[in-house]
Amino acid sequence: MTDLSKFREETKKWLDENCPPSMRNGADPKIPTDEVWGGRNAKYKNPESKIWLDRMGEKGWTMPTVPKEYGGGGLSKEEVKVLNEEMFFIGAKQPLLSFGIWMLAPVLLEYGTEEQKKLHIPKIIKGQIRWCQGYSEPGSGSDLASLSTKADDIGDHFLVNGQKVWTSYADKADWIFALVRTGPKEPKHDGISFLLIDMATKGVSTKPITLISGKSPFCETFFDNVKVPKENLIGELNSGWTIAKKLLQHERAFISNFGLAAGMGSKRDVVSIAKKHLGEENGKIKNTFYRSEISSHKIKEHAFGLTLKRAGDEGGKASATASMFKLYGTEHNKKRHELMVAASGINGVAWDGDEFEDDDKNLTRAWLRTKGNSLEGGTSEVQLNVISKRVLGLPST
C-alpha cells in the first residue's frame, strides 16, 4: 500500500469517527445550522458545530498545508487533495470560516517572525481568535495608500489614532490586522506599516453600518489613543504596503471565488420569477420585451461560465484575467438582480410587512446588496484600469 492510499484509509476512518452526524450528508434538517467563525465570544446553536471545529482544529486540518510546528496539518498537496475528496465524499461541512485563514495566516507565514507565527497561527487554525481586516478609511477607498490612521512610535509602544471603515464583523472580532501610517504622507506607499491590534485594548470601539439593503456585517472601527505593543508590527517598519498588496491578492482570489459561487448557485432564478409575475404562454415568458432582455442576459452569463471553465482547463495560469472575473462576476450579478426586480413589478420593490411574500422582500434586499459587489475588493473601474495597464499594456498618463 502506498503512503497516499494509507493516508486515505486513515483519513476516511478518522472522518468517519470524528465528523458529527449533523456536520455531514444526511444531517437532520431540524437541527439548526451555524455559520462558524470561531473566536472568544463564539456562540453555537448546534453544539456539534463546536465539536467539529475543535476536532478539525486539533488536527490542524482547517489549514492542512501549514507546518505542524504552527498548528497546521503538515500535509502535502497530494494529501490535501485526498482530504478534500474524502470530506466531499461524506459531504462534510467546512468547520471554520475565517479571515485569519484566508488572508492573515498566509501573510504571517511569509512575513512574520518565528514568535509571531507561533503566537498567532495556531489560534487562527483552532478558531480561537477571530480576525477582521482594517484597510479602508473614510478618506481612502480605491486610493487605499492615502490612508491616514496613524501609529506614532512613543518608545516602548505605538499609539494608534484614526478610523477604519468597511471592517467586516469588527463588532464580533477579537483582533484586527490593520494598515497604519508610521511614516511620511509622501511618497504615500512608503509610510505604511502592517500592525496587529487586540480589539479588547482600551480606546478601540466599533459601530455597525446599516446599508441601503438593511443590516450588514460591516462596521466602522475607531482608534482613540490605542496602545499597541511593538512586537505586533509585522515585517519592517514602513514596509506594510508590500504586505498589504500580497494580502489583497488573497482577498481578491477569495472574493471572486466566493462571489461567483454565490451568484451562480443562487436559488433565485430570473426565468421563474418572470414566468410567475409576467405570465407564461406555451412555456414561454409572455412578455416578449422582458423575454428578449432575459435571454440576452442568460447568454452573457452562459458565455461567462464557459470562460471560467476555459480558465480552469488552461490551468488557471492566466492570473491577469482575475480582474476580468471580478468585473464580470459582479456586473452580471447586478444585472441579473435588476432583471429580477423589474420582472417582479411592484413586488420587486417590497420592503417589509405581511402584504408581500418573504421571497419578494428578500429579493429587494438582495438586489440592493448587489450594488456593493462592484465596489468591494476593488471597484469595476479599478478592474478596468488593471486590465488596461497590465493585460493590454496601455500607457499611463
Next chain:
Amino acid sequence: MKLILNEEEQFLRDTAKNFAEERSPITHFRSLRDNNDPILWDKDLWSEMSKLGWPGIMIPEKYGGSNFGISGICVVLQECAKTLTPSPLFATGVLGAFSIKTYGTDEQKEKYLPSIASGDLTVSLAIDESSHHNPYETELSAKKNNNNYLLSGKKVFVIDGASSDLLIVLARTSGNKGDSTGLTLFLIDSNQAGIDKVKLDMADSRNYANINFENVDVPSDNILGDPEAGGEAIDNILDIGRIAISAEMLGNSEAAFETTLDYLKQRKQFGVLIGSFQALQHRAAEMFCEIELTKSSVMAAMRAADEGSNELQRLSSLAKTVAGETLHLVSNEAIQMHGGIGVTDEYDVGFFLKRARVAEQIFGSSKFHTERYANLSGF
C-alpha cells in the same frame, strides 16, 4: 469537454496563421476588390490552401480528407479571418463537406467528397429567400414529375453562389411557407438548364449571388438525406455553419482589436499617447473581456459539435449571438478609436466593419439566435 486546443489543432492554427500572414495579408483582399474580380477569391490561393488539405479537414480519410472535425476547420477559419482571407473554405469545406458526409448516400459521397477534399469542386448552400434568415420560410417548390423533381423559385444571398460548381438547395416538397416539415434538400449542378445566377454586390466585397430556378429538372437520386426530412437536416447543417462563421467572426474581432490597440499605443494627441486616456482604456478593456467570452463560446460550441453533444443547438446559437455582438462592438469602436483615418477607404479598418455587418446576417442575426436560445432553454 476541454476548452483548450489539442496539439493537432495548435499545429493547424500555427500553419494557418503563417499562411494568412504571408500568403494573404489584407492587401490580397484589397486587390481583389479593387480589380473587380468576378469571383472575389483567388484560384491560385485556393489551390495552395487545398494542397495544405484544408477543404478536406471535415472529410473522412477514406474520401481523401483528414477528419479533424469542426474544431480543426474553425481554428483555420479564425486565423484566415484575421487577414480577411477570401476563399471557398467556409461554403465548400464546412457547409458542403459536412452536408454530404453526414446526409449523402455512399454513391453521393464517392462522387463528391474526394473532389471537395482536393479543392476541385466548390459548393454552395442555397437557403434563404428573403432579407432575413429563416429556413422554414422556404417557398421554392420541388414538384414531383415521374421519377424527377421540377424546382422553381428563388434563393437569395447564396454564399459563393456566383462561382460554385455544386448547389445544395433547400426546397419545399409539401406543406406551406413557415412549416418545418415538408422540406427536402437537393444536390444540383449549378450549370444546369433553368438556373440563373445573379452576382450580388455586397458591402463586404465577397462572393454572393441570388439564384433563380425555373423548372430545373432534378432526378430523385439527387435528393440529399431523406425526402421531406430536410428541415431537420438543415437545422443541423446550419448549426455547424453558424459555429464556423462565429469562429471567423472571432478572428475578425481579434484582428480589428489588435490593430486598434496598436494604434492607441502609437497615436499622439495633446502631446501624449491617446492610449493613456482612461476614456479609451476602459472601452478597450471591455472589448478585451468580450473577446475572451467569445473565444470560450466558440470553443464550447465547436467541441459540442465534434462530440455530438445534445447542447449543440443552444451552444451554436450562443456562439453566433456572442460572436455577433462582440464583432459589432469591436468593429464600431475600431473606427471610432482610429479617428478620421478610420473612415477612409485607404485604411483597412473599415473592411472589418463592412465584413462584420454582412457576417452578422449570415445564418441568423444575434436577435434571431437570442430568440432561439430562449426557445431551446425552455422560456
